[in-house]
Amino acid sequence: MxxxxxxxxxxxxxxxxxxxxxxxxxYERPHRRAMDAVREKVRRTLSVEPGPFDEAFLTARAEVKRQLGETASSHNRLLYFQRTIELLGLSSQPAIALDLEQTYWRTLLTNARxxxxxxxxxxxxxxxxxxxxxxxxxxxxxxxxxxxxxxxxxxxxxxxxxxxxxxxxxxxxxxxxxxxxxxxxxxxxxxxxxxxxxxxxxxxxxxxxxxxxxxxxxxxxxxxxxxxxxxxxxxxxxxxxxxxxxxxx
CATH class of the missing domain: 3.40.50.1000 (HAD superfamily/HAD-like)
Structure with a gap:
C-alpha cells in the first residue's frame, strides 16, 4: 500500500x-471469456465470423454510448447486441439479442472471482x-x-x-x-x-x-x-x- x-x-x-x-x-478476464462465448454463438446462429462481428460490435457500442451519454443504459449489453445485429444487415432480432445478452452475463459471472x-x-x-x-x-x-x-x-x-x-x-x-x-x-x-x-x-x-x-x-x-x-x-x-x-x- x-x-x-x-x-x-x-x-x-x-x-x-x-x-x-x-x-x-x-472484470477483464471474465469479459474476454464472455465475448468469446458470444462470438461462438453468433457464428453458429447467424453465420457471422468473429472479425465482422467485432467490427459491428465496436461501432454499435460507440453509437449507443454517444446516443445515451453518461447513463446506465449506455452500458447495456442488450442494446449493444441489438444494434450489432442491425449493423450486420439483419433486423433487430429481439430473441437473438436477448440470448446473446444472457450468454454474455452468464459466462462472465461463471468466470468472475x-x-x-x-x-x-x-x-x-x-x-x-x-x-x-x-x-x-x-x-x-x-x-x-x-x-x-x-x-x-x-x-x-x-x-x-x-x-x-x-x-x-x-x-x-x-x-x-x-x-x-x-x-x-x-x-x-x-x-x-x-x-x-x-x-x-x-x-x-x-x-x-x-x-x-x-x-x-x-x-x-x-x-x-x-x-x-x-x-x-x-x-x-x-x-x-x-x-x-x-x-x-
Whole structure:
C-alpha cells in the first residue's frame, strides 16, 4: 500500500463506499471469456465470423454510448447486441439479442472471482461497525445479480446504481444519493475505494472523500488518478492498514 496524502486518511470514516467492477472483482478476464462465448454463438446462429462481428460490435457500442451519454443504459449489453445485429444487415432480432445478452452475463459471472481478501475485508469493516455502501455504474438488475452471485450483498447498508441515480458516477449524483441513504451529511468523513478516474476524482469532488485507488496486479498501463490519497494492490494490505486507523479511531 502506498500513502500519497496522509492527512485525509488519518481520520476514522463515518462510512466507506466501494465501487464494484475492477475493484472488488476483476472484470477483464471474465469479459474476454464472455465475448468469446458470444462470438461462438453468433457464428453458429447467424453465420457471422468473429472479425465482422467485432467490427459491428465496436461501432454499435460507440453509437449507443454517444446516443445515451453518461447513463446506465449506455452500458447495456442488450442494446449493444441489438444494434450489432442491425449493423450486420439483419433486423433487430429481439430473441437473438436477448440470448446473446444472457450468454454474455452468464459466462462472465461463471468466470468472475472476487479479489483475494475482498470479502474478508468487507466482513471486518462491518464487524468494526462501519456502514458500507456500493456505488456503481450500470443497470440495477445486473449489478444486483453480481452482488448476489458473489454472496456479498448482505455486507452493504446501501447500494446505488447509476440507473437509480439517473446518471453515471462522473455526474456526481450517485455519491450524494449514497450519502443520503446512509443518513450522513456533506461534512461527515467518508472513504471511497475504486479503480477508475470516475471513482476517485468524482467521489472527491462530490463528497470530499478520502480516496483509495485499487490498482491492477501486473499491468504496466495503469496510472495514479488525480487526487488519490492512497493506492493498494491487494485487499489484504488494505485491510491490515485499515486496522491501524479504525482501532486508533
Amino acid at each position: 502506498k500513502i500519497l496524502s496522509p492527512e485525509p486518511i488519518r481520520t476514522k470514516p463515518r462510512a466507506i463506499l466501494f465501487d464494484l467492477d475492477d475493484t472488488l472483482y476483476g 472476487l479479489f483475494p481478501a475482498a470479502e474478508e475485508t468487507l466482513i471486518e469493516l462491518r464487524a468494526a461497525g462501519l456502514p458500507l455502501a456500493l456505488v456503481t455504474d450500470l443497470t440495477a438488475q445486473i449489478q444486483f445479480r453480481k452482488l448476489v452471485y458473489f454472496g456479498i450483498d448482505r455486507y452493504f447498508d446501501a447500494v446505488v446504481t447509476s440507473e437509480e441515480a439517473g446518471v453515471d458516477k462522473i455526474g456526481l449524483k450517485p455519491f450524494n444519493l449514497a450519502l443520503a441513504k446512509l443518513g450522513l451529511g456533506p461534512n461527515d468523513p467518508v472513504w471511497f475505494i475504486g479503480d477508475s478516474d470516475a471513482d476517485v476524482v468524482a467521489s472527491k469532488r462530490a463528497l470530499n472523500a478520502a480516496t483509495f485507488q485499487k490498482t491492477p496486479d501486473g499491468s504496466p498501463s495503469w496510472r495514479v488518478h488525480d487526487g488519490v490519497d492512497a493506492t493498494f494492490h491487494s485487499f489484504a494490505e488494505f485491510r491490515d492498514w485499515c486496522r491501524t486507523v479504525i482501532t486508533a479511531g
